[in-house]
Amino acid sequence: MKCRICGRRTTIKSRTYNLPLCEEHFIEFFEKRVKKAINSFHMFDKNSRILVAVSGGKDSLTAWEVLRNLGYEVDGLHVRLGIGDYTKLSYEKSFEFAKKRNLRLIVVDLKDYLGMDLPDLPKNLRRRICGICGMAKRYITNRVAIELSYDVLVTGHNLDDEVSVLLGNMLHWNMEYIHRQSPVLRKTHEKFVKKVKPLVFVGNDDVDMYARLKEIDFVEENCPFSKGATSKVYSEIFKILDEKQPGIKPIFLMGFYRVKDRFKDGDVKLNSCKICGYPTTDEICSFCKLKIKLNDDEKN
Numbered sequence: 001m002k003c004r005i006c007g008r009r010t011t012i013k014s015r016t017y018n019l020p021l022c023e024e025h026f027i028e029f030f031e032k033r034v035k036k037a038i039n040s041f042h043m044f045d046k047n048s049r050i051l052v053a054v055s056g057g058k059d060s061l062t063a064w065e066v067l068r069n070l071g072y073e074v075d076g077l078h079v080r081l082g083i084g085d086y087t088k089l090s091y092e093k094s095f096e097f098a099k100k101r102n103l104r105l106i107v108v109d110l111k112d113y114l115g116m117d118l119p120d121l122p123k124n125l126r127r128r129i130c131g132i133c134g135m136a137k138r139y140i141t142n143r144v145a146i147e148l149s150y151d152v153l154v155t156g157h158n159l160d161d162e163v164s165v166l167l168g169n170m171l172h173w174n175m176e177y178i179h180r181q182s183p184v185l186r187k188t189h190e191k192f193v194k195k196v197k198p199l200v201f202v203g204n205d206d207v208d209m210y211a212r213l214k215e216i217d218f219v220e221e222n223c224p225f226s227k228g229a230t231s232k233v234y235s236e237i238f239k240i241l242d243e244k245q246p247g248i249k250p251i252f253l254m255g256f257y258r259v260k261d262r263f264k265d266g267d268v269k270l271n272s273c274k275i276c277g278y279p280t281t282d283e284i285c286s287f288c289k290l291k292i293k294l295n296d297d298e299k300n
C-alpha cells in the first residue's frame with residue numbers, strides 16, 4: 001500500500017475510511033477528523049473548562065490524548081465501580097496515563113454515591129447490572145462536572161458505537177431516541193452539563209491505531225459483567241457491510257446527522273429531581289429511585 005497523501009510505502013490505513021496512510025499522515029488525518037467533529041458541532045473551544053470521563057479503556061484515554069495534542073486543556077474523571085480486579089486495573093491505567101503526562105485526574109467511588117458497590121446489588125437488580133452501571137456513571141459524571149463547574153463533559157464514544165446505537169434505534173423506530181442521538185447534548189437544565197463525543201468521526205480500528213502509535217497503555221479486558229450480545233450483533237452486521245462497501249459506516253452516520261434536523265426538535269423538557277435536584281424527565285431521577293429501592297430492600 002502507498003500513503004494516499006505522500007505516496008510513501010505503508011502498512012497502515014484508516015480502516016473506517018478505507019484510506020492507506022503513512023504514520024505521519026495517519027496521525028494528521030485522525031486529529032483532523034476529531035477537530036472537524038469539535039468544530040462542526042460547536043463542542044467547545046480553548047477557553048472551555050473541559051472534563052473527560054475516563055474508564056481506562058482505549059477510547060476515553062485516546063480522547064484525552066488527542067484533545068491534549070490539539071492544544072486543549074482537559075482534566076480527567078474516573079469513577080471506581082468496585083468491580084474487583086477490573087476496577088483496580090482500570091484505575092491504574094487511568095492513573096498512570098495522567099501521571100505520565102502531568103494531567104489532573106479526579107477519582108471518585110461509585111460506592112460513595114450509591115452506598116454499595118455494583119456486585120453487591122441485591123439479587124433482583126443484579127441481572128440489570130449493566131443498565132444500572134451505565135445510568136449510575138452518567139449520573140455521577142454529570143454531578144461531579146456540575147459541582148466542579150466544568151463547561152463540558154467528554155466521553156469516548158466513537159463512530160462504531162454511534163452507528164450501532166443508530167441501527168438499533170432505527171430497527172425499533174424509536175423516534176424519541178433517534179431525535180436525541182447527537183454528538184452534543186446541550187445544557188438544557190442548570191444541573192445538566194453539556195455532553196460531547198469528539199470521537200464520533202473516527203472508528204474503533206482508527207482509535208486502536210492512534211492509541212498504538214501514541215503508545216497509550218489501556219485496559220484491554222472487558223468488564224466481567226460485559227454488555228449483552230445485541231451490540232455485538234450490530235458490530236458483526238457492520239463488519240459484513242464494510243467488507244462489501246468499504247467506508248459505509250461514516251457515510252451512514254454523517255448522512256444521519258445531515259438529515260436529522262429535518263425531524264422535529266429532539267430536546268426533552270427536564271425537571272429537577274424532587275430528592276437531589278439533578279435533572280430528570282420524571283419527578284424523581286432514576287438514580288434516586290434506585291436508592292429508594294435499595295433502602296426498601298434492606299428493610300424487608
Ligand code: AMP
Nearest residue numbers: 053054055059060077078079155156157
Ligand atoms: P461504556 O458505556 O463503558 O462504553 O463507556 C462509555 C464512555 O463512558 C467511555 O468512553 C468513558 O468516557 C465513560 N466511562 C465509562 N466507564 C467509566 C468510568 N468508570 N469512569 C469514568 N468514565 C467512564
Ligand code: ZN
Nearest residue numbers: 003006022025
Ligand atoms: Zn504520508
Ligand code: ZN
Nearest residue numbers: 273276285288
Ligand atoms: Zn435524584
